[in-house]
Amino acid sequence: MRGVEQIPWLYDALMALAEVAGLRSWRRWLASGARGRVLDVGCGTGRNLPLFPVGTRVVGLDPCRQTLLKARRRAGGVPLVQARAETLPFRDGVFDTVVSGLVFCSVGDPRRGLDEVRRVLGPEGRLRMLEHVRARRPWGARLQDAIQPAWTRLTGGCHPNRDTEAVVQASGFSIDRGSHRAERDLRRFEARPQARAAR
Secondary structure: OOHHOHHHHHHHHHHHHHHHHHHHHHHHHHHHHOOOOOEEOOOOOOHHHOOOOOOOEEEEEEEEHHHHHHHHHHHHOEEEEEEEEEHHHOOOOOOOEEEEOOOOOOOOOOHHHHHHHHEEEEEEEEEEEEOOOOOOOOOHHHHHHHHHHHHHHOOOOOOOOHHHHHHHHHOEEEEOOOEEEEOEEEEEEEEOOOOOOOO
């Protein structure tokens, strides 16, 4: 279903307001720590793309064609791929960094998407994530649960009550506590894939 996330001009206007209100420094942190070959999964309209350090080789990925067209105007030299997080069209171990900014709240199957992120990261690869998560206070979590169905329809996919940080850990990533920052229901952190068990 098409919602705010799939309407580039409206999404960009809302993100511009959020960045003025404090999100800009979080977004800069997200991009500034990327190294080597970088996948910006769920790049949307490309707001992260101009922020990556010089020398990184970035690929943007998003399932929505309209948002990729806006991203192309924002960062014309960056290769863009239309695909979903759950089915990344890349070889195993090809990226040094995967960046995800306010994305996994909207991924249909976040566990599968994170499995794919693990697959495409190299042995020393890192996931850098910025995400809103389920409220820690019971009344806040109940409110998120109550608004979730309507909110998900309105936005075109966002689940405000998803505890993405917990899903990241349950998907085989170890969060670097030194990089972790929490502010209200917003989180940012870097995580590395844990070693896979031998088969």
